[in-house]
Amino acid sequence: MVFISDQAKKKLISLMEEEGFSNNVSFVRFEVKSGGCSGLSYELTFDKEKKKEDQLFQYENMKILVDKNSIPYLSGTTLEYSGGLNGKGFYFKNPNAKHTCGCGKSFSS
Numbered sequence: 001m002v003f004i005s006d007q008a009k010k011k012l013i014s015l016m017e018e019e020g021f022s023n024n025v026s027f028v029r030f031e032v033k034s035g036g037c038s039g040l041s042y043e044l045t046f047d048k049e050k051k052k053e054d055q056l057f058q059y060e061n062m063k064i065l066v067d068k069n070s071i072p073y074l075s076g077t078t079l080e081y082s083g084g085l086n087g088k089g090f091y092f093k094n095p096n097a098k099h100t101c102g103c104g105k106s107f108s109s
Helices: 006-018
Strands: 027-034 040-047 054-059 062-067 078-082 089-093 106-108
Touching: 006 078
Parallel strands: 027 062
Antiparallel strands: 027 040, 040 106, 054 062, 078 089
């Protein structure tokens, strides 16, 4: 299971609307890819279609897709958002990460 904080959810809904998506019919996609300064990096995108290899998580009114290869890395992860002058933007609180880089966009497990 993956989660989205209330603050991240509000920002996602706003961004989805700006980009022509709707949280009622579209998906937020969480992925882990090879790369980044710690070996693995997070990817966050919007999608209108669920692929065969995707697992769907419903968190409140948000539909989250995670591909089968990313699930072991993201189980129990919460997407957070911090705005303002010192804010980080979106970042992942991942209990599976053994090391996270300073920018919070990559990790190792």
